[in-house]
Amino acid sequence: MSKKCAKCEKTVYPTEELKCLDKFWHKACFKCEVCNMTLNMKNYKGYNKIPYCNVHYPTTSFTAVADTPENQRIKQNTKVQSNVQYHSEFEKQKGAYTQVADTPDMLRHQQNTKNISLIEYHRNFEESKSQFTCVTDTPVMKTQLTNTKNVSLIEYHKDFEKSKSKYTQVADSPEIQKYLQNTKNISLIQYQKDFTDSKGSCYQVPDTVEMLTHRRNTENVSRIKYHADFEKMKGKKLTVVDDPETMRIKQNTAIQSQVEYHKVKDQLNEMEIRRPDREAREGPARPQPGKISNYEPETNTGGTPYSMRNSQARVVYDSNIGKDMEGPGVQEGDPEPPRGYQAPPPQSYQPPPQQSYQPPPPQPAMPPPSEGMVCKALYDYTSADVDEVSFQEDDLIIQCQPIDEGWMEGTVKRTGQRGMLPSNYVEPVN
Template sequence: MNPQCSRCNKIVYPTEKVNCLDKYWHKGCFSCEVCKMTLNMKNYKGFDKKPYCSQHYPKTSFTIVADTPENLRLKHQSKMQSQVLYKEDFEKNKGKGFSVVSDTPELQRVRKTQDQISNIKYHEDFEKGRMGGEGTPTDAYPNPSFQQPPQSPSYNYDPQPVRSAAAPSPASGGPVRSAAAPPPSSGGKRYRAVYDYAAADEDEVSFTDGDLILDVQQIDEGWMFGRVERTGQQGMLPANYVEAI
């Protein structure tokens, strides 16, 4: 059975049939939708299953989508899906890069501890620099084998400290170092100073290299109590700054 022409709706016979754009046309009916120019299989351009010449071929352009309730719903749904994907990516990548850390009490404690450690390190470096800076032992003793005196050790020589009534509190408001009652002076040993030492607290004594230290009593591994023969002062002194006679 012969089909009908898509233009004139008449019967199309095989001798004049054109099969194009999923339709059947007479050769004379296969023309441009606008200017009616007769087309062939080489010069036609199809759009929406209709033939056009190259001059009147419809040009595509962007369309504005109306904000219908359905479009608004789809837009909101897409936005929610985007947020879900963002949250999933954030959870996966959390901890792999830089992030803002909340200032919790635990972090404040860790930061304070790090500051204290840095403070201690700074004072240690300062003491080393002072021993190696102005007035170094190498200036006073040109012997190249001379070694710098060791630093004063920290001590806690009295498990039950008794605060000295004569020692006032520092003006800075810092903690007052506890001092033990001086041991009896009888039966003490004699020591000779091998380094200069400047007292760092009120219950310590200063001395220079070569001074005799009398009535020495051992407090602990790091500190002693004795009297400097040259000055007559008595108090605490570091054990690694003197040697027994």
């Protein structure tokens, strides 16, 4: 059976066949029913199996008719039935609600909604600001406002007086007290449970303008307070208890100081002993005085240290001649030595042998002083006060000591200056 075109009712061959809207069409016959515009499978619209273009596609329209008494009665019955059904379900679900604490997400959402509402309100207020004209109240308007206020107060007091005697305060019955106590206990248990559940969870919220302002003010107040306390304690001394680490450092420093002192002292003594001209300048070493009991009568009969000194020979050493010159044993005018005293033989001065000077052994190099806690500067910083230090990026800060939140004390290794610096400008290295 041959296929017929729905437009011209002629035979449709396969090469020009177009099947659409449950009918067969020639490609040239597939046109809009109104304007005869040639259509294709992409831009046609069918209505009652007839092709149309987008412009002439028929649209459905509605006709508004007045409600008949029957329709109004049905609508009213439906509304009443809906209200009855709603209240019935509400009464059933009345005791099935559970009050829970607001989570941080809900609180943050409420705060954001409130902020958005305020922003929207202010924007609408600014937009409508120029649309209103403020005029002064006329005497008639003022009278009307005053009368309305008075009438409202009178009506309020009248209703209050009417309902004043309708309420009676009674003591709580045991059942009510028990119910109140149970409610309080349940509330405490629920609070503890919610607190335990949210104990280890953190919520990150964006900083608002108020939070940033408060944080900046707190930082400024802390800095002012710190500088005020620093100025007060500038000339005072604080006595703190030495911890074991400080005591150990003090002990090691004392031991090292003692060792260093004695080592230098021994070295000086050795150098003095090795000096070749010591006896030439100072003469022979003086003997140490003994005790009186050491002088026995048999050997020192009639003699005294004073007479012995005057009786002994005088010896003079001439460095130019190199010989001993003996003086007379007894000069004229000297007192006569006591009987039984034998003068000692003349003595000659023997110079000490020359000794070659030997340099002291090299001392071991002292270890460099400890740099303590070392930090590295992340940014450039310029001091804002006399007790602060300036530094540049990548400078090393040695002997750092944290003092307060956000501040520390240290020495800039490049310049050797020591003072206060912000701890968020540096990072620890060791």
